Amino acid sequence: MKPKSHSIFCMKPGMDYGARIYQSIHMTGGAIMGSGPSNSVVNRHSQSRDLHNLFVYGASLFPQNIGYNPAGLPAALTHFSAEKMRDYLKIPPCTR
Numbered sequence: 777m778k779p780k781s782h783s784i785f786c787m788k789p790g791m792d793y794g795a796r797i798y799q800s801i802h803m804t805g806g807a808i809m810g811s812g813p814s815n816s817v818v819n820r821h822s823q824s825r826d827l828h829n830l831f832v833y834g835a836s837l838f839p840q841n842i843g844y845n846p847a848g849l850p851a852a853l854t855h856f857s858a859e860k861m862r863d864y865l866k867i868p869p870c871t872r
């Protein structure tokens with residue numbers, strides 16, 4: 777195929793990073809999942825360690841990039857967490 781035009785964009789050292797420009801990136805992290813409060817924000821059920829009525833979903837749960845297309849895993853983690861959230865909602869509010 778002979779495209780009319782094409783361009784290559786490379787970040788140079790010191791350039792400000794921006795996610796607004798189109799690029800096939802897998803942004804992850806920010807509310808990571810882990811084994812305990814010392815290494816994570818949420819537990820294995822995506823439940824916040826500080827606010828037990830807050831459940832966090834998405835690629836923000838990843839401690840690092842997984843090196844594969846990431847979209848399936850947040851969906852699976854959300855499905856896994858749904859059961860925990862359902863159990864949580866069964867607990868009478870005043871005793872949560």
Ligand SMILES: Cc1cc2nc3c(=O)[nH]c(=O)nc-3n(C[C@H](O)[C@H](O)[C@H](O)COP(=O)(O)OP(=O)(O)OC[C@H]3O[C@@H](n4cnc5c(N)ncnc54)[C@H](O)[C@@H]3O)c2cc1C
Nearest residue numbers: 798799800801802803833834835836844845846847848850
């Ligand atoms: C160009 C591109 C191509 C990709 N191709 C693939 C691929 O082929 N396969 C794959 O597995 N992954 C792919 N990815 C990565 C995949 O899209 C992401 O990993 C996935 O969407 C992350 O899901 P998420 O729920 O964490 O975030 P998102 O899907 O980004 O969802 C976050 C949502 O929150 C909304 N939002 C943001 N701020 C606020 C706010 N303040 N209030 C309310 N709503 C807000 C946003 O509008 C958005 O709808 C691609 C990503 C890009 C950018």
